Amino acid sequence: MSEMPTTEPLLTLSGVHTHIGQYHILQGVDLSLKRGGMTVLLGRNGAGKTTTLRTIMGLWAPSAGTVTFDGRSIGGTPTPDIAQSGIAYVPETMAVFADLTVRENMILAARSGPLDQARLDWIFKLFPALKKFWQFPAGVLSGGQKQMLAIARAIVEPRRLILIDEPTKGIAPAIIEAMITAFAELKRETTILLVEQNFRFAASLGDDVAVMDDGRIVHRGPMAELARDEALQTRLLGLSLDAHQ
Template sequence: MIMPNTPHDFILQLSGVHTHIGEYHILQGVDLQIPRGELFVLLGRNGAGKSTCLRTIMGLWKASQGRIQFKQQDIHTLATPDIARRGIAYVTENMGIFSALSVKENLSLAAINGAIDTSRLEWIFGFFPALKKFWNYPAGNLSGGQKQMVAIARAIIEPRELLLVDEPSKGLSPAIVHNLMDAFRELKASQTSIILVEQNFNFVRELGDQVAVMDDGRIVHHGQMQALAKDQDLQTRLLGLSMDSHQ
């Protein structure tokens, strides 16, 4: 007999979340439950509200209605730095790195508990060797893909309980995307929970445990990633295309 999930099985819960940005009503009653230690994929067409959902969780935009709980504690009224201190890291689509600072300085600023753990840094270098090569270079001088590596490395330079990651494979070469997949697998194995917004369907098909599809600020589908990956008709209905068209 399969037992139903309890609230303690979920690291993050969104209940009836609405977000207004000026006169625009972006999120319109979003309900999500993110299981502990899983990679949860958020899909949808451009403008569906995916990035707004991540930013609202992180407190960068405030929910105008509803409730957001992290480990059964309300966080929707907290400031972004306080949310980060609770163990949540966010990798934005535009990366948000400090261009004038070196790669080392960017990562050092993210080590909020003190000095960088050298063993964890070597683990990160294993996935992104270019960061070691350009360790003392200004981050603004790096390529787009290398800047993306800095942004991801900064988010995982310390252990986090939850990662919010927006379009991580954007601008990365296939080889680095493969390394990124390995990094996410190891993070999952360490019981790090991940919410991933991504347009590379083959990437998410390999990694995702559960998936939700957004449209017009609402969740219109929620299920197992493998079930969606196998159902081309459902993909076309929800996303306007099938994953096989991206191979």
């Protein structure tokens, strides 16, 4: 008899506080992610969005509260162990190796063994430029292409959760459109927590949304609901989504 699918959240943060030196950045974050789809984390600069991703990934340890992934506490767990559990992180800095070829970057990211050709073919459909520049140093790629490579490195093996920090920052509009198509496909395979300042991009892809302010979650709900409510957008974010191109 097959197991019934679980309705338990994939990831839960309960009362999470994070200090960085003397600074108290996260001040009791409560957040849960259902399995599958995309949750968008919005908020003004300095609200604590990147700190939330880095705390989940174990790059900073929570000073209070719990981080639970698939029923197991991971708060304070070493980052390699968190990655091994099936979580990938694409930082805002992209973190690709400029002197290595695209192929070599992908090989380094494939921790469990050789590159899987079927998986690569799927990634090339998402990001065709990577196939074109396969044998070129990553340093010759444009900013948008480097972002594609960073995401491809995160998904070179199947992941259960992907944390992505501002993938459209500084990216040309044509590349952003291509990324919308790629992300729409990607979120069918895995769960995504996306930090993003391009609200049109976020609204076109997000299933759920959480808004941060001063280190706390101040709003949670369906992305479509927030996208329709300009008064709520203005109250939570300072500007309506239509004001952000």
